Amino acid sequence: MSYVKLIKTLADGLKTAYKTSEDDIINILPENEENFDETKFLEAFLKLDKDRIEAIGQKGKDKFTEGYNKAKKEERVAFEKEIKDTFDIDEDLIGIDLVKKVVELKSETSKKGAGKLSDDEIKSHPTVIKLLTEKEKAHKDDIQKIKEDNEQVILGMKKERVFGNVSKKALALLDExxxxxxxxxxxxxxxxxxxxxxxxxxxxxxxxxxxxxxxxxxxxxxxxxxxxxxxxxxxxxxxxxxxxxxxQSDKRDTPPGGGSGGGSGSGNHKFKSEDEYAAYVTDTSIPLADRQKAKEDWNKQ
Structure with a gap:
C-alpha cells in the first residue's frame, strides 16, 4: 500500500473512531512521507485511545450517580404515597411530617388531646419502626440493583478495552x-x-x-x-x-524437511516453529496435497 493510501485510511479511521480534527490529523500524518514521525504518531494515537476510555469511564460514573438519585427520589415518592393510601391521609405532607401525622392518628394520646410526642417517642413507636424498616429494605434493594447495573457497565468497558487490543494484534497478524x-x-x-x-x-x-x-x-x-x-x-x-x-509469494523456497512441493503430498515436513508451520499451510501457492501432508506431519511432530 502506498503512503498516500495509508495516511488516507488512517485519517478516515481517526475521524470515525476518535472524532479527530483535520488540523490534528495533518499534524501527525504529514502529506510528505519523509516528514512522518513514527514515535509522534504512536504517542498521539495512544493518547486519543486513552482519552476515549477515560470519557467512557466518566460516563459510567455519571450514569451511576444519575440512576442512584432517580431511584432514591422515586422510592421516596412511592413510599409516601403508600403511607397516605394506607392511613387515608389527604394532606400534602412529606417526610417526617407525614410520619408524625400517622403517629397522631394511631396514638391514643393524640385522641385525648394530649401534648405532642417527642422525637424519641415517635422513633420508638411500632408503626414508625415498621414503616422505616420497610423503607430501608426497599432502599437497599434499589441501591444493590444500581450497583449491579454499574458493575455490568464497568465490565463491558473492560471487555471493550481488551478487545481493542486483541483487534490490533489480530489485524497486525493478518497483514503479515x-x-x-x-x-x-x-x-x-x-x-x-x-x-x-x-x-x-x-x-x-x-x-x-x-x-x-x-x-x-x-x-x-x-x-x-x-x-x-x-x-x-x-x-x-x-x-x-x-x-x-x-x-502467492513471488519466490517460494523448498518446503521444510525436503517436501516435494508437487501435488503428490509426499515427503516429511519438519518445522522449526509454529509460525513457520502456519505460514506454510496458509500459503496458497503450495499444492493442497502438500499442505494436507504438512498438517499430518505437524500433528505427529
Whole structure:
C-alpha cells in the first residue's frame, strides 16, 4: 500500500473512531512521507485511545450517580404515597411530617388531646419502626440493583478495552499473512473487519504481561480436538484461512524437511516453529496435497 493510501485510511479511521480534527490529523500524518514521525504518531494515537476510555469511564460514573438519585427520589415518592393510601391521609405532607401525622392518628394520646410526642417517642413507636424498616429494605434493594447495573457497565468497558487490543494484534497478524484485499481502502478496511467479527464470538483473557491473549468460550479455554489449548496466533490464523485468500509469494523456497512441493503430498515436513508451520499451510501457492501432508506431519511432530 502506498503512503498516500495509508495516511488516507488512517485519517478516515481517526475521524470515525476518535472524532479527530483535520488540523490534528495533518499534524501527525504529514502529506510528505519523509516528514512522518513514527514515535509522534504512536504517542498521539495512544493518547486519543486513552482519552476515549477515560470519557467512557466518566460516563459510567455519571450514569451511576444519575440512576442512584432517580431511584432514591422515586422510592421516596412511592413510599409516601403508600403511607397516605394506607392511613387515608389527604394532606400534602412529606417526610417526617407525614410520619408524625400517622403517629397522631394511631396514638391514643393524640385522641385525648394530649401534648405532642417527642422525637424519641415517635422513633420508638411500632408503626414508625415498621414503616422505616420497610423503607430501608426497599432502599437497599434499589441501591444493590444500581450497583449491579454499574458493575455490568464497568465490565463491558473492560471487555471493550481488551478487545481493542486483541483487534490490533489480530489485524497486525493478518497483514503479515498478506491477504488478498480490495484496492479501495474503505472496502479493504471492511474486509479486514470480517476477521474481527469472527473474533467477537470469544472472550479474551490477557496474559500476565498483557502481551498475549488466551481465547475463551463459555468461560473455558478453547481447545483443539486433542484437548490442547489453542493459542491466540493459531486461532486467528485459522479464522483468517476461512475468510481470505492469500497472495502467492513471488519466490517460494523448498518446503521444510525436503517436501516435494508437487501435488503428490509426499515427503516429511519438519518445522522449526509454529509460525513457520502456519505460514506454510496458509500459503496458497503450495499444492493442497502438500499442505494436507504438512498438517499430518505437524500433528505427529
Amino acid at each position: 499473512m498478506n491477504p488478498v484485499l480490495s484496492e479501495n481502502p474503505k472496502v479493504a478496511n471492511n474486509q479486514r473487519n470480517y476477521l474481527l467479527d469472527r473474533l467477537k464470538g470469544y472472550d479474551w483473557q490477557p496474559t500476565e504481561n498483557d502481551d498475549d491473549y488466551i481465547p475463551l468460550k463459555d468461560g473455558k479455554r478453547v481447545e483443539d480436538a486433542h484437548g490442547h489449548g489453542i493459542s491466540f496466533n493459531d486461532l486467528v490464523k485459522g479464522a483468517a484461512s476461512d475468510l481470505y485468500d492469500f497472495k
